[in-house]
Amino acid sequence: xxxxxxxxxxxxxxxxxxxxxxxxxxxxxxxxxxxxxxxxxxxxxxxxxxxxxxxxxxxxxxxxxxxxxxxxxxxxxxxxxxxxxxxxxxxxxxxxxxxxxxxxxxxxxxxxxxxxxxxxxxxxxxxxxxxxxxxxxxxxxxxxxxxxxxxxxxxxxxxxxxxxxxxxxxxxxxxxxxxxxxxxxxxxxxxxxxxxxxx
Amino acid sequence: xxxxxxxxxxxxxxxxxxxxxxxxxxxxxxxxxxxxxxxxxxxxxxxxxxxxxxxxxxxxxxxxxxxxxxxxxxxxxxxxxxxxxxxxxxxxxxxxxxxxxxxxxxxxxxxxxxxxxxxxxxxxxxxxxxxxxxxxxxxxxxxxxxxxxxxxxxxxxxxxxxxxxxxxxxxxxxxxxxxxxxxxxxxxxxxxxxxxxxx
DNA sequence: CAAAACATACCGTCTGGACGGTTTTTAAGC
DNA sequence: GCTTAAAAACCGTCCAGACGGTATGTTTTG
Numbered sequence: 001x002x003x004x005x006x007x008x009x010x011x012x013x014x015x016x017x018x019x020x021x022x023x024x025x026x027x028x029x030x031x032x033x034x035x036x037x038x039x040x041x042x043x044x045x046x047x048x049x050x051x052x053x054x055x056x057x058x059x060x061x062x063x064x065x066x067x068x069x070x071x072x073x074x075x076x077x078x079x080x081x082x083x084x085x086x087x088x089x090x091x092x093x094x095x096x097x098x099x100x101x102x103x104x105x106x107x108x109x110x111x112x113x114x115x116x117x118x119x120x121x122x123x124x125x126x127x128x129x130x131x132x133x134x135x136x137x138x139x140x141x142x143x144x145x146x147x148x149x150x151x152x153x154x155x156x157x158x159x160x161x162x163x164x165x166x167x168x169x170x171x172x173x174x175x176x177x178x179x180x181x182x183x184x185x186x187x188x189x190x191x192x193x194x195x196x197x198x199x
Numbered sequence: 200x201x202x203x204x205x206x207x208x209x210x211x212x213x214x215x216x217x218x219x220x221x222x223x224x225x226x227x228x229x230x231x232x233x234x235x236x237x238x239x240x241x242x243x244x245x246x247x248x249x250x251x252x253x254x255x256x257x258x259x260x261x262x263x264x265x266x267x268x269x270x271x272x273x274x275x276x277x278x279x280x281x282x283x284x285x286x287x288x289x290x291x292x293x294x295x296x297x298x299x300x301x302x303x304x305x306x307x308x309x310x311x312x313x314x315x316x317x318x319x320x321x322x323x324x325x326x327x328x329x330x331x332x333x334x335x336x337x338x339x340x341x342x343x344x345x346x347x348x349x350x351x352x353x354x355x356x357x358x359x360x361x362x363x364x365x366x367x368x369x370x371x372x373x374x375x376x377x378x379x380x381x382x383x384x385x386x387x388x389x390x391x392x393x394x395x396x397x398x
Numbered sequence: 399c400a401a402a403a404c405a406t407a408c409c410g411t412c413t414g415g416a417c418g419g420t421t422t423t424t425a426a427g428c
Numbered sequence: 429g430c431t432t433a434a435a436a437a438c439c440g441t442c443c444a445g446a447c448g449g450t451a452t453g454t455t456t457t458g
Contacts, residue, residue, distance in 0.1 A: 008403055008456060030229075030318050034447060046449090048404045056448065117362065118317040119229055124362030132365050145378035148366060149348075152375070155358050156351030163316065163323030166331050167347060176351070179344030183382070207422060207437055233413060245415085247438045255414065 014052050016042040018063050019105065022112045030119060035059075060116070064123055067113045068130060070106075071096065075134075087147035087184070089138035094154040098177055100161055102168075111162050150180065213251050215241040217262050221311045222304065229314065234258075259315070263322055266312045267329060269305075270295065274333075286346035286383070288337035293353040297376055299360055310361050349379065 020041035024032050035056060039049040053059040078092035085091070100107045116123045135142060153176070160167040167173065219240035223231045234255060238248040252258040277291035284290070299306050315322045334341055352375070359366040366372065 010403065013403085029320060035449085036447075045405050047406070050449070051403065051405095054449095115317055118314060118358065121228065121362060124364075128362060128364045135365060145374050148371065148375050149352055149378060152352040152355030152359075152366060153348055154355070156354035159317065159354050159358060160351075163320060163327060165323075165327045166334060167351060172347065175344050176347050179348060186385075209437065212437085234415080235413075244439045246417090246440070249415070250437060250439095253415095 010052065013042065013044060013048070014062075017044070017049060017052060017059070018066055021059060021063050022067075022109045023105065025115055026108055026111045030115060033060075063109075063112060064116055064126070067109045068127075071110065071113065072130075084141065086141055087144065087150055089134055089142045090147040090150040090154075091184075094150045094157075094177075094180070097154040097158045097161075098173060100158070102161055110158065114158055114162055146183070153180065209251065212241065212243060212247070213261075216243070216248060216251060216258070217265055218304070220258060220262050221266075221308045224314055225307050225310045229318065232259075262308075262311065263315055263325070266308045267326070270309065270312065271329075283340065285340055286343065286349055288333055288341040289346040289349040289353075290383075293349045293356075293376075293379070296353040296357045296360075297372065299357070301360060309357065313357055313361055345382070352379065 017038060021033060021038045024037055024041065035046050035049055038059070039046045042049070049059070053062060074096045075089070075092045078095045080088055080091065082088075097110070100110055102108055102111065113127075117127050118124070141147070157167060157173065157176075159165075167176065216237060220232060220237045223236055223240065234245050234248055237258070238245045241248070248258070252261060273295045274288070274291045277294045279287055279290065281287075296309070299309055301307055301310065312326075316326050317323075340346070356366060356372065356375075358364075366375065
């Protein structure tokens with residue numbers, strides 16, 4: 001309602017482009033991600049798409065960065081206020097992943113990230129870079145085996161979200177999370193002994 | 200040395216075809232999986248490849264089934280003899296995944312499975328079917344949250360194997376496994392209360 | 399009017415697959 | 429055991445369609 005008579009709205013178009021690309025990947029698989037499909041779904045011509053993103057790679061790159069940014073924000077928000085909380089980062093990581101509701105388009109994009117990660121070594125490397133940077137920032141709290149296990153389990157959940165595995169069932173998921181939190185409250189966890197990083 | 204003078208050896212050719220397809224996917228990415236590439240790598244013509252597998256899908260299907268069969272055998276072998284061992288199946292699952300050495304071509308195929316799982320919903324469904332069948336067979340021991348967590352973590356490790364994430368480091372991995380086994384030896388785990396299956 | 403935001407038409411390449419040969423292996427008939 | 433016919437294994441070529449990308453308009457915006 002800001003400017004109703006304005007016909008062009010490039011920012012909205014770019015957003016729609018990314019949105020549609022994500023939807024295509026998740027719902028119809030990677031091979032369905034063609035310039036023509038994305039353009040059609042977004043109600044633009046292929047030329048129009050190519051105008052905003054000068055190539056397929058640029059499109060995917062844009063998608064990647066958008067999703068990572070979003071995820072980063074989510075994790076940041078999920079961080080507990082007490083900075084010395086054990087496994088602080090990994091807990092937030094798990095919380096965000098576990099909260100994914102695939103019926104919400106916004107959150108569905110995380111599936112895109114997972115897809116890109118497992119299919120393209122390039123994005124995989126960039127993702128690892130991101131994770132390791134966070135890990136370094138939270139070295140005091142998140143280098144313990146328990147923290148790693150939390151993130152590992154989160155990745156497992158994440159993966160199961162992609163294909164609706166047996167662990168994507170909400171009630172099962174709740175049970176797993178409850179178990180993990182129960183573990184957290186137990187002294188069964190050995191004292192955090194951050195290992196010297198192996199490169 | 201069975202039949203040295205035999206020029207044709209279709210079974211060996213089929214095996215090489217699958218082998219090369221797997222290598223191509225893992226080393227050069229999914230888009231490198233073309234009929235021509237596979238045929239050339241296997242030392243066969245495209246026509247020859249099409250003779251054994253009447254289409255690309257047939258090739259991929261063959262690869263999928265072979266890998267699943269291999270994984271199934273590995274897990275079967277890793278099963279503890281005592282049938283009532285808690286989390287029996289999930290422990291074997293984790294053991295197999297954790298033992299993956301990406302430098303061994305045979306084991307590298309698991310990466311192929313992961314790739315196919317995350318890229319094609321169809322194979323994802325078939326995989327879920329496999330897992331749920333096993334879960335049903337081991338319902339007495341593997342429906343607990345701890346068992347699920349084990350498999351989730353295994354999936355996380357599996358995924359990290361693909362792109363060499365921070366958890367693919369051997370020493371880190373050992374530490375995680377040790378932690379998981381430590382947990383297993385603890386009474387921190389609530390009694391197994393198999394939830395009623397949700398569909 | 400200039401630049402950005404689109405659309406249309408088109409091209410080159412690649413890939414899956416069809417098709418028709420050729421050679422090898424197997425099986426049958428004698 | 430030898431001949432021969434058929435089936436299986438395999439090759440090389442060609443083609444239709446899809447896809448990414450370019451080139452060239454046309455409209456909108458400032």
